[in-house]
Amino acid sequence: MRMRIAHALLRVTFRPFLNLYATLAESGPLRGDRAFRLANFADLLGKLLPAPRGTQRRLITFEKFRAEWLWHRADPGPDAVGRGAILYLHGGAFTTGGLNSHRRLAARIARASGVALLNVDYRQLPYGHPLDSVDDVVTAYEHILAQGFSPERIVFAGDSAGGGLTFAAALAARERGLPVPAAIAALAPYADLDSTRRAAHPNDKRDAMLSARATSVLASVGFARDGKLDPLWSPVNHDFTGMPPALIQVSNTEVVLSDAESLTDRYREANVPLTLQIWDNALHVFQFGADLLPEARTAIAEIGVFIRNALDDSNAQSTPTPLPLDRKLA
Template identity: 35%
Template sequence: MLSFRGRLIKRALKASVTLWKKRTPRNIKLYRTKLDQMAKRIPVTRDVEMQSVSINGKNAEWLIPSSNAEQKQSTILYLHGGAYITGSVFTHRALCATITKKTDRRLLFLEYRLAPEHPFPAALEDAVDAYQWLLNQGIPSKQIALAGDSAGGGLCISTALMLRDRQIPLPASIACISPWVDLLHSGASHQNNARLDPLLITDDAKEAALQYTDPSNLRNPYVSPIYADLQGLPPVLIQVGSDEILLDDAVTLAKKIEQAKGDVQLRIWQGMWHVWHITGGVLPEAGKAVLEIRDFLDQHWGKQNK
C-alpha cells in the first residue's frame, strides 16, 4: 500500500509537472538547461566522492562511497533516463549517489550523446564504449553491473544485446528501473494508466522516440529490446510502478526474457510512478527499492556470464 507521504508526493508531482510543462519552452537546449538548474537544488547524500572523467571524449563521473574502505573492484555502470533527449550528471547525481552509498559500490555515470543532435545509435555506441573502457581499466566483466532508469533502463538491455552479439564478456547483472523498451508504445498501460501516471504522457514519449530514430526503425531490437532475441542475457531485475504508462514495457520485457530461458525478477511496486527512486530519503518506498537493487546486485557480483 502506498504510504501517506507517497500519496502527498504523488499529488504534488502531478501539479508540478503540469505547471512545468506550461512554463518551460519547447526548445530542447533550454529545456535541458532548466532541468539541470532544477536538479542542482536536490540535496546529494553525504559520504560520496565525485570525480570527473573523460571516456573517449564523453563526460562521465565516478561516484565512490566513503564506506568502500576495502576499495571493492565491483562497479555499476549507470545509464540515465530522459527519453534519449535529456539527462546529465546534474539530473541524476542525487539518485546515483543514493545508489552508490546504499550498495557500497563504485558507480560510473555516463553522459552519452543525446538526440536529436546525435540520434540512434550514438547512445548505444557510447554505452558499449564505456563498458569496454571499464574492461580496459582491468575490471573483469563479472565485477561490472549495468543499471539505468527509463530510457537508460532500455539502453542497459540494448547494451547487453550488443555486447552479446559482439561476443564481448557480459556483465554480472542488470538492474532496470521503469525501463522504456517499446518505442512503438504498443502496451495497453499507455491508455489504462494515462490518468494515474503523474509524470509521463504518451504523446511526449512518441515525440521523443521520433527524435531518437526514424519511424521505420522503431522496431529495431537495439531501439526497442522487446522485439529482440533475448537469449543469453545476464540476470535482470526490473522494477516498475503499477501506475506507470510504461508498466507493460516492463511486464512484456520480463515475459520475453522468461521465454528465452533467462533469469529475470519483475517487481511491480503498487501505487508507484515512473522512477520514484529519485525522491531518495523523502519517500520510504524509494529507499526500499534501492535496497532491493542492492540485494539483487549482491547475489551476482563475481559470477561470470558467457
C-alpha cells in the first residue's frame, strides 16, 4: 500500500517536474550547462540525510574526483583487503547524485553485504562526459586493486546511471586488460544513452518518475557530440563475453525496464549467469525508501546475499543460472 501511494504521488508531482525541467534544459532559459550546474546542487540536500547508525567513513581524494569508504563498525573496514569490497556507483542521471545523496543507501548495502564499500563521486555533466565517468570508475578500481584487493573479492554495484556504469566500467576494464570484478549488482540500470528503445516501450506511459522524453533531452543536450551518440557509449551495445555474473533489480512499471531487458539479452547471448528480479509496481530505485518500504529492505537484503555469495570462495559456483531459468518476479 505504501508503494502504491508513493507511486501515485510521484506520478503527478515528480514526473511532470522532471519533464518540465527537461524542456527548459533543451530550449528554455536553462539550456545546456546551466541546467546541469543547477542539478549538481541537488547532492547538497543529501547532507540532511544522516548515514545509518554505526557507519564509518573515510574520504579519498583522487586527481579528478573524490570517493568515500563506508563500512559498519561491526564489519571489516577497507584495511581488511582479504575480506573483499564493493565499488559503488551512485545514480542521478550523470548530473545530480553524489556522496551525500547516496551515502545512506550505499551504507545499507555495505552493511547487508558485510564488507567495506567505496562510493565513487565520478565526474558528471557539465564537467565530464559519461566517458569521463567510466575513466574515473576504472581509476577507482585500479586503486582498490593496488591496495591489495583481488578482483575475485570485488563487486561492482550501482543504481540508475551508476547501475549502467557498473557494466560500462567492467567492459572498459576488460578492454584495457584488467581483470573483471567478481560480480555486478545493478539497481534499475540506465544502460542505454539512446532513448529510442525506451520511447517504444509500454512503460514509457507507466513510469511514475522517469520518461523517455526526459532521458532523450539529457542525451541530446549533454551526451551527444556534433549531434550524435556513439552506440558504443552504451553498454547494451557490447559483447558481454567474459563479463562477471550479475544481479539486476528493476520495477515492472519503470521505463528503464527496457535497459534491463537489453542487458539480459546481452548476458544470454554471452551465456553468462544473470538474475533479473522484476519488482511489482515499484518506484525507480525504490531501495532508497528502506526506512519506509518493506520491499526496499527485502531488496537490499537480497543484494547482500548476492554479494556475499559472490565473495565467498566456498560458494563460488553457486551463482544463478542464466536466464530465462532465473527470471524472478518479486
